[in-house]
Amino acid sequence: MTKIEDIKCLLSKPSDDGAREIFISLIKSLFLFSTLFTILPAQFTTEPGSGKPTVAILDFEGRGVSQQEAQTLSERMRTEIGNTKAVRLIERKAVDKIMEEQGFQQAGCTTDECASEVGQLLGVQYMISGAIGLMGKTYTIDAKMFSVETGETIQTKSVTHKGDISGLLTEMEILAWEIVGLEAPTRLKLKRTGEEAKTTVAVLDFEGRGISILEAQTLTDRFSSAMSGTKKVLMVERGTMKDVLDEQGFESGECTSAECAAEVGAMLGVEFMVSGAIGKLGDTYTIDVKMFSVATGAAENMQSVTYQGKVDGLITEIEILAWTILGLDPPNSLVQKKRMGTSAFLAQQNQKAGKTKMGAMMRSLFFPGFGQFYSEKKLWGYGWIAAEAVVGGLIFMNYSNYKTAFDDYNNYQTLYTNETDPALIAQYKAQSQTSHNDMDNANDALKTMAGIAGAVWLANAVHAYIVGPKPNQTALNEMPIQLAYDKHTDQFQFSLSIPLD
Amino acid sequence: MNIFFHKIKQRKVLQTFLSVLQQGKQTGQSRYKRGNIIFVLISFLWIFLSCEVPMESYDNPLDEEAAEEGGMETPALVFFPDEINVNSGETFTVSVYALNVEDVAGAYININYDRNKLLLMTVNPGTFFSDLQDPIYFTETENSGKIELYTVFLGADSTSVSGTGSFMSIVFSASASGLSTITYNTNCELVDADDNPIEIKGFGEGVVNAQ
Incomplete structure (x- = not known):
């Protein structure tokens, strides 16, 4: 009874701020009610x-x-x-x-x-x-x-x-x-499934002022990608939003008002909507982004950035905005990218991540298999380590034999040198000679094995060079078609890349 | 003034050292590669050099085979040991051995030593003859750098010994440092039971290195 009274009270005295919430709650209740029935x-x-x-x-x-x-x-x-x-x-x-x-x-x-x-x-x-x-x-x-x-x-x-x-x-x-x-x-x-419940967000195409719609869409896409990259929100696909906008009779970029955004957000069932505008005045760009609650219509966060420079830097600004609008600190890589400039940053990243054949060879020279691991050829890496381990084991075995024979030889030599009985002298001498022969044989085997170990080592280095990362791997070398399953949207996604260089 | 120049020199050395370090930083990759190569080379060198097979050496003076290989024919008179390293003032024992002899019933041994470096302490009979019966045993030790030994079996039975054995052991003291030798005089004699001389084909030598 108490709850019913509360609801009645709420309905009879709707405050101005809560009117929208009540309206939406009623729609939701009606929706659920009708579903149930x-x-x-x-x-x-x-x-x-x-x-x-x-x-x-x-x-x-x-x-x-x-x-x-x-x-x-x-x-x-x-x-x-x-x-x-x-x-x-x-x-x-x-x-x-x-x-x-x-x-x-x-x-x-x-x-x-x-x-x-x-x-x-x-x-x-x-x-x-x-x-x-x-x-x-x-x-x-x-x-x-x-x-x-x-x-x-x-x-x-x-x-x-x-x-x-x-x-x-x-x-x-x-x-x-x-x-x-x-x-x-x-x-x-x-x-x-153990995943964190994420806030659902939809991003409306930014309004372009002084830039083309296509440019505004491109920048919006980059903003959406960066926001999705935060892994703190669930983004609504552009296609889904387009369908809703089409239903409402809006063309892309026309839904720029807060009312429209709230309406679309409610239809999409998201918690927050993001809208914004990108303006160009001479060489200066201004970016204004606003995130507001669909339920309350209240602005959660507003960010404005003024940027002067190349478009590369503008993209970085957009990416940083995607973090700050969510109240998150942008990652160091983005901050560094902003500080260094995109070109310098990418060059540094390439230098860091750039794997070379020589790098693979040098690592394999340092230790067998390391170069192959470096080149993501783990099976080969394990193989070379195993080969070297086997040869190393044989070396150790022969060294052990050598050491035993060496110790025996020294012992018999001492006995031979200090003995005065001719019969024992002859006996110790014979034993000493046998030990010397054993030592000789073990040493020969040791040298052979060491040679084999060296050959395996060098072969592994050469192999690391051959199978090492290919230099200057560009988009031309990459698989142009990719197919992936997105579990959040429960859809398969198909991607076709065409390099333009 | 000197201190001033010394300080300048020190500063220059420091600057050079820092510049080398700086170069090292700049060419870190090449240093890394050089380091790798050195590491591998050292590894291989360790493997190859760590197993050295010693030369065979059989130099027991009582080893007949070794004596013949060394050019000494038998029967022979040798010292055991034939190389002695002692500290000055220390005593040591040298035994007089007959090597590969047959039917020896008597012996006259005449030994020379450097009396300036070696001091004769005592002479003890060996085991070659004493194992059979008590022989007549007589030595002359005048500390004149010479030792003479007379030993013989007497009696109706023609007792004799064969093979390798010691006639006596001599205790010396190294009175002065330096290298000295103990040698046999070539007038040493070995005789059989009928007093026929046995040819001694080789004479060994003892070397004493007193430090």
């Missing part, structure tokens, strides 16, 4: 005067999870179902009160009959009940919504979740939307 037309009947079906949620039964955990998760569903604005939720306290009066406990009320009885006492149209189970390391949630009047099951949903139990909180939030027949919002889906 499209999906569940027969089952949902509204109470006279309220416009929303009444629903109560019983605490889910815990199977393998504690009742406290089940209660917490049920509470999360209650909170989130309120956000759907599709149903009128009966407070938990009211449910508890009724059950207390009837001598029930929520945890004990697990059957449909009990739930139905409670629902009738509460006077609600629908009840939601369910169970949360644990099988091995997998959690399961089974939820059901049924009509109190007919006992008919309206909607059932099952979810499985692997991982920590805290992940069930998000699942319950998503379930809250799905059990009433609505699609869960993107933020929750992103939350489920």
Whole structure:
């Protein structure tokens, strides 16, 4: 009752600032309401005067999870179902009160009959009940919504979740939307996949003053790309926005007013819109960018930049603006690019990133395989390291033999030199000679292996040079056709590059 | 004045050093390459030079094969050891050996040494004859740079020894530093049981290096 009163109060006394918000909320509510009734037309009947079906949620039964955990998760569903604005939720306290009066406990009320009885006492149209189970390391949630009047099951949903139990909180939030027949919002889906919920932004083509529409569009595209590059916002594709603008009968660049932008933003369902203008006065460019909330129409941020110089620098300014308009610090690379000038910056970057055949060879000379790793030929790199390791192992083995023979030789030499018994002299001499022969053989093998190691080393360096990065790799050498899948837009993207040089 | 010039010199050296460092910075890449090459060369040199096989050397004076290879024919009289390195004032022992002899029943050994550098301490009988029976044993040591030994088996049984063995061991003291030699006189004699002389074909030499 309190909520209904609040809403009535809000509707009866709309403030000037909140009028738009209320209007949008009503549109949204109507949209959700109509969706819900499209999906569940027969089952949902509204109470006279309220416009929303009444629903109560019983605490889910815990199977393998504690009742406290089940209660917490049920509470999360209650909170989130309120956000759907599709149903009128009966407070938990009211449910508890009724059950207390009837001598029930929520945890004990697990059957449909009990739930139905409670629902009738509460006077609600629908009840939601369910169970949360644990099988091995997998959690399961089974939820059901049924009509109190007919006992008919309206909607059932099952979810499985692997991982920590805290992940069930998000699942319950998503379930809250799905059990009433609505699609869960993107933020929750992103939350489920572990991605950060991002603000949605659409950028209108900047108005060109003193520059052509094409130039303004190009600069807008660069601004959008840079804003997308911040990874803090979700951008609306130009094509999607064009469709909306076309529907509204706007040509590109015509929708420059705040009202138009807000309208388009509302249709796109984004939180923020960005619009702006780029003017040219002689050699001086002025850029004015404004980001405002679609919901409130209030300007979130406004930035103005005056720039004098080559167009390259203007692009850098635009890129920096994409960060600052979001209240973010631009990355050092952009700041450096602004400071150094685009040409000098790119030259420096090329120098830094420029890989050469000689660089690969020198690295392989330093250590086998390093050049191949440097040239992204990892398999070859491992191969050369392995080859050198094998030869190195043989070298070590022969060195070990050499050392043993050397020690033996010295020992027998000492014995031979100090001995006075002719028989022992002859014996030690023979042993000494054998050790010397062993030492000789081990040394020969060692030299051979060292030669092989050297040859492998040199071969690896030559190979690194041959397979090293090709110099002056330009767009001509790159694959002209690229195909990629964008998971955010759930679309495949095709790119065809034609070098103009 | 000198200090002034010294300071200027120092400054010049410092400037030169700094300029070299500066050049090094400017040509860092070439230095890096040079460093690589040196590293590889040192690695290879280490591998090749670290395994040196010593020359075979068999110089035991009692080794018949080595003696013959060294040009000494047997039967021979040799010293063991034949090279002695001592500090001045220290004592050392040299044994007198008959090398590869047959049927020796008596011996006269005459040894010369440098009395200015070596001081004769004692003479002890060897084991060549004493293993069989007590021989007549007589030495003359006048500390005149000469030692004479007479040893012989007596009796009806013609007792004799063959092979390699020591007649006596001599204890010297290095009285002065320097190089000196101990040699056999060529009038040394070996005889069989019938008092027939046995030809001594080789005479060894002992070298004493006192420091």
